[in-house]
Amino acid sequence: MRDRVSQVPGYPDEKQFQGFIRRRRRRGAMWRTLFLIATSVGIVVLSALLLNILDDSFGYVAVKNEIEPAALLATYAPKRLPMERGGADYQILRELSRDVQVQILRDHLSQGLIRRLESEQPLDQRSQEELGDLIIERVVEPHFLASWSLFDSVFHRARIKAEVAEMDGASLRFYSWLNPKFVVSPQSSHPEFAGIRTAILGSLWVVAITILFSLPVGVAAAIYLEEYGQKGRLNDLIETNINNLAGVPSIIYGLLGLAIFVRALQPLTGGSLFGIGDATTNNGRTIISAGLTLGLLILPIIIINAREAIRAVPQGIRQASYGLGATRWQTVWHHVLPNAMPGILTGSILAISRAFGETAPLVVIGASAFIIRDPDGPFSKFTTMTIQIYQWTARPQAEFRHLAAAGIIVLLALLLGLNATAIWLRNRYQRSY
Amino acid sequence: MPDILTLPRPSAPSISANGERYAITAENLNVYYGAFQAVRDINLKIERQKITALIGPSGCGKSTVLRSFNRMNDLIPVARTEGRVMFHGKNIYDADVDPVEVRRRVGMVFQKPNPFPKSIYENVAWGARINGYRGDLDALVEQSLRQAALWDEVKDKLHQSGYSLSGGQQQRLCIARAIAVQPEIILMDEPASALDPIATLRIEELMRELRKEYTIIVVTHNMQQAARVSDYTAFFTVDEHRTGYLAEYGPTTELFTNPRQKITEDYITGRFG
Structure with missing residues (x-):
């Protein structure tokens, strides 16, 4: 082999070639070290964060x-x-x-x-x-x-x-x-007795509204764009816009929600149109406003993920369905949707966990800073876990900082649970075609 | 097995009531993909209850012609069809014809086995169910699987996934699925090209068996297969614009032993293609 290398015209001779190999290996090793450092930085930062939280929790x-x-x-x-x-x-x-x-x-x-x-x-x-x-x-x-x-x-x-x-x-x-006790107690101005229950319930209510709004709308839009919409300039334009919307900062969605849900649709979101809610909640700063705003926020993400999942359904399955005399609707309902569902769910859960962790738009919408009563429906005042943690960290007393740390652990546990569900769903329903 | 042929069929006689001799005919058929003309001036009369093979070099439009017989080209957004495809005295491209109705009566089997990710039973039963079949589904599934020569291999595992079968079995499952909606014509787009020689042989035997009841049009790359299995052969080739056209059409034995066109002879003797 050695001889061969040295004999081929245009290639370096034996000695040069050995040096060339060493240089290539050195360069490879350098990059490898860089990648290792990058990974270490990530791990160190993450550990520091976790340690900091644990440090404050006990x-x-x-x-x-x-x-x-x-x-x-x-x-x-x-x-x-x-x-x-x-x-x-x-x-x-x-x-x-x-x-x-x-x-x-x-x-x-x-x-x-x-x-x-x-x-x-x-x-x-x-x-x-x-x-x-x-x-x-x-x-x-x-x-x-x-x-x-x-x-x-x-x-x-x-x-x-x-x-x-x-x-x-x-x-x-x-x-x-x-x-x-921390998990099941309501808010209190005494750190000895303060808990996060109202915030957990608020978060669950808001996210429930978010899911009810954005999942059906997002999946339906994705089905239309993928299966019914004519491919063309208009479709491209819509796709580009949806992709851009997914990148809009969440505070902007907060302002949008403030203008539309809190102000313009106040009679609706305040509940006064239905004769529900009292004077204090009739200002539209309610769970339903927050849920719909977060729904708008994750709608583009859900549409993008759902389109991706629908596109991943093999064309052969659609053709087989049409070839049997199925209508477009039958094809979508019996084949495309069931096969795309794991992907749609995985993407949607990740989007939902994003909504779960949002704070900025809720501050703009007007989540309550201090609330003792559990939210009792879509038209009640609310606070969420992120808002609660934010409020606690803003207090001067050190005790509330410890409460915030404990709140973060609860929030992280819930988010990890959501992500684990997504992974489980993906593994469980993954298909080989 | 005479019992498997007992279910009523929409068109049993080889010459239909109004005296039509042909199962389906293409008249001056032109298909375009955007600005590109894929095939031109196809005139093809498909004999009833015979196997007609469409052969020709790659890109000659034989699959395009096949798919125009059940309007599968409609699914390609840029495809446009001119001319007529007459089926029971009616042009299937007329505005008042529903492609869904056409596809139920002109079934299709694809190149790559594409069973639904459902059970074997559901694969066969689904087409019948969505088309409003009200009879005994179990009997229909059994009959279809028997006709596709698959029953004995799967009768004990009807509720396993269609994907648990081998490639050749999957393709026969797809054929059973097509049969279950009781079409008059079955289009096959290179049904054996993804299979090994033994599975291919079984598909070919099956086609000869199915010919007793159905009109079969098959696209194939494999000339030996066309010679072995078909009654009629249509040879397509391309002109200088890469547009496909029908070069020669006739009984298979005649076309292979005594081609009228030089280009046909060149192709079947392996001189090009």
Whole structure:
């Protein structure tokens, strides 16, 4: 082989050729290193982000109780003492018998507050869990005097302990900001009790409206453009425009939604046309406005993905269908759509997870900054998880930053769930033709 | 198996009630793709219940002519057809003719086996169902699969995917699917070109069997196949504008043993093409 290389005219001789090979390999190795660095940068950035979120989601807090759980137990259930340290004392309050719990509440709360609570739901009809929570919230009344990140909690324990020892009546606890109560509690101005439930429900409502609007419209438009529309200049023009719309910044869609859904269609989106909603929601800043705006935002993406999926259905299947005397509609309905469906769904779920994570247009539409009541329909005020996280990070108190971190974890979990569904659907229905 | 031929068929006699001898005829047929003329002045009378082979070099328009018999060219946006294709005394390109109706009566089998991604049963039953068939579907599926010589191989796995079959079986499934809507004519566009020699042989046997009931028009690249299987052969070639035309048409034995045209002789003896 060596001889052959050196003998072929026009090619470098043996020695030059060896050097040439070395240079080529060096260049290849250089590029490989560059690609590796690029990948590492991505991994490092992603890890930093995740670590930062985790760092804020767990850590020590200095808690000061108005009344110590131990003191309550000493009075009402001395048998429960002595109790373990840590969060277990709160749990014991939830496990007391309901008679004792009601007694504690009656002894410590004002007459007026008791009356109000009774009118919401009589105390004896509430569950142990509810009564326990009520005691913690109204009687024990824990306040977070200070909070620390996970990193500090692990590496500067001694310093933190010293600081807390100087605080009057404070005890140190390791607290997970992400906990079951956080997920099921509504908004609150007290970080000790604030949760993300209203925001989760708001997000789900908004995304439900988004799906109901954009999926049928988007798929129908894609079917028309692919299967019915005449190929020509008009079709090209429409395609170009849809592609451009997919790249329009989301804030622009927010302005569009503000002009159309919030302002122009106010009677419709506020619900006053249907006699629903109260004066505060009649301004059109409602779930339906937000859902439709996000629907417009992802409509081009859904159309593009659906067209792609429809185009990927082999022409042979259409021909076979027409060859049997099927009409265009029968061909589309029985063959094109079922075979394109996995692709359409995959693309749509990715578009929906984009809608799930949108914030900017919702700020423009006017998502509520603070809302305690669960949204109860398309015409109610709303907040979403992204808005909630944004609001929390904007607060001065450090505790809300921890809440935002916990909220981000919940949001990421939901988005990962959506993407996993998309991958699962793709793998499950992938066909070989 | 006389029982497989018992279902009523729209046109049983070889000469129809109004005395037509031919199954379908092309008269002065011209097909254009945009500005390009694909074929010109085709006059072709297809005999009833015979196999007619369309042969010729690549790009000579034989597939175009085949597809014009059931208006499949309509699906190509730039295609335009002039002239007439007479079917039961009616030009199928008349404005009042629905191509859907034409395609139900003139079925088609394609070059690459293209079963639907459904079960074997559904592949056969679907065409009948969408065309409003009200009889016993199970019987129709069995009859169609028997006619396509596939029944014995698939009768135990009717609900498996059509894609679980081998290529040759898939093509016979496509033939069964075409038969199930009870067409009068079956168009076959190089039905065996994607198959191995043994599967090809089976398709050819099947075609000869189907000839008893159906008129078959088959496009083939394979001259031996045309000689083996067909009763009539139409030889197409291209002129200097790359437009296809019908050079010679006649009974297969005559055309292969005693071609009238020099160009036909050159082609069938392998001197060009």
